[in-house]
Amino acid sequence: MFKDLDPILHSQLRLAVMSLLISVKExxxxxxxxxxxxxxxxxxxxxxxLKEAGYIEVIKQFKDNYPQTICxxxxxxxxxxxxxxxxxxVYLTQK
Amino acid sequence: MEQEKKLTxxxxxxxxxxMINKAKESYHDTGIGxxxxxxxxxxxxxxxxxxxxFDYKLPFxxxxxxxxxxxxxxxxxxxxxxxxKVKSYDDPYLDYIWLGFxxxxxxxxxxxxxxxxxxxxxxxxxxxxxxxxxSFRFNEYVAPLFLMLYGLxxxxxxxxxxxxxxxxxxxxxxxxxxxxIYTSIKIDLLLTAASAILAWLVPGIIxxxxxxxxxxxxxxxxx
Numbered sequence: 001m002f003k004d005l006d007p008i009l010h011s012q013l014r015l016a017v018m019s020l021l022i023s024v025k026e027x028x029x030x031x032x033x034x035x036x037x038x039x040x041x042x043x044x045x046x047x048x049x050l051k052e053a054g055y056i057e058v059i060k061q062f063k064d065n066y067p068q069t070i071c072x073x074x075x076x077x078x079x080x081x082x083x084x085x086x087x088x089x090v091y092l093t094q095k
Numbered sequence: 096m097e098q099e100k101k102l103t104x105x106x107x108x109x110x111x112x113x114m115i116n117k118a119k120e121s122y123h124d125t126g127i128g129x130x131x132x133x134x135x136x137x138x139x140x141x142x143x144x145x146x147x148x149f150d151y152k153l154p155f156x157x158x159x160x161x162x163x164x165x166x167x168x169x170x171x172x173x174x175x176x177x178x179x180k181v182k183s184y185d186d187p188y189l190d191y192i193w194l195g196f197x198x199x200x201x202x203x204x205x206x207x208x209x210x211x212x213x214x215x216x217x218x219x220x221x222x223x224x225x226x227x228x229x230s231f232r233f234n235e236y237v238a239p240l241f242l243m244l245y246g247l248x249x250x251x252x253x254x255x256x257x258x259x260x261x262x263x264x265x266x267x268x269x270x271x272x273x274x275x276i277y278t279s280i281k282i283d284l285l286l287t288a289a290s291a292i293l294a295w296l297v298p299g300i301i302x303x304x305x306x307x308x309x310x311x312x313x314x315x316x317x318x
Contacts (some may be wrong), residue, residue, distance in 0.1 A: 005107075010107070011102075015102070015107060015110055015114075016114050019115055019118075020117065023114075023119060024118050024121075024181050024184070027118075027181040027182070030180055031121065031180035031181050035114065035117045035118065063177070064177075088107055088108060091104050092105070092108070
């Protein structure tokens with residue numbers, strides 16, 4: 001059982017988004033969609049959940065008259081991600 | 096990607112590794128700026144070499160081409176920034192390093208022109224009094240200073256972006272810098288052209304090729 005694992009992060013798409021955002025300063029929604037191979041609707045829902053948890057910051061703006069969504073990982077998100085990886089490693093070594 | 100799929104611990108780790116690698120691979124410079132600067136500096140050095148070799152003078156200073164090249168560089172930078180879907184942590188630092196490099200180059204030109212102006216008149220006076228030319232020629236020592244500066248941002252960019260052609264290009268500039276201390280101005284100009292080609296033009300062409308391949312792959316994925 002994944003008792004110690006953060007339920008917010010222990011979801012395939014949310015974990016993919018967090019893994020992408022941990023490596024970069026900020027990324028556009030389209031970049032996350034393309035790299036995570038997700039649908040726009042599903043990704044929007046998961047991004048909203050990560051935002052509500054305070055793990056990511058979402059900036060909505062206009063670029064060349066088109067709406068643009070930028071996502072950034074927050075310090076809380078970095079801490080949660082590091083904790084998740086640490087717990088995962090502990091789990092794997094104990095197994 | 097199905098959001099509800101249950102993940103095992105191995106799958107989680109695999110997903111994290113895969114996504115981190117995907118994010119790392121997503122940085123693709125168009126290489127156009129590097130190609131342009133490599134070409135411009137190589138042309139300037141080779142034209143100046145031909146001026147020295149064949150003893151003629153163009154009606155304008157060929158190095159003014161570097162000032163003209165700033166204009167397309169501004170447009171290239173704006174276009175690349177607009178097209179970029181992701182910003183890495185290194186981006187602002189690299190931008191500042193290249194900006195600082197540009198400022199240093201223009202300061203070095205300003206300093207060397209001033210010193211050369213002063214030193215030139217002293218050397219002429221020395222020749223008038225003693226009848227011998229001064230053994231120290233200031234202009235012979237300018238090229239190593241430029242080569243030293245060329246190497247720095249190139250080496251840092253190559254290291255930060257894990258792009259070996261640029262990393263080696265930076266090292267090549269520093270090797271040429273050492274060699275240029277002991278060579279005549281003609282060889283110095285050849286070394287400057289070779290450095291510009293190996294440090295910027297060749298890596299730029301490789302970057303541009305990789306960028307085109309990346310774009311092609313993306314287009315195929317989106318079909």
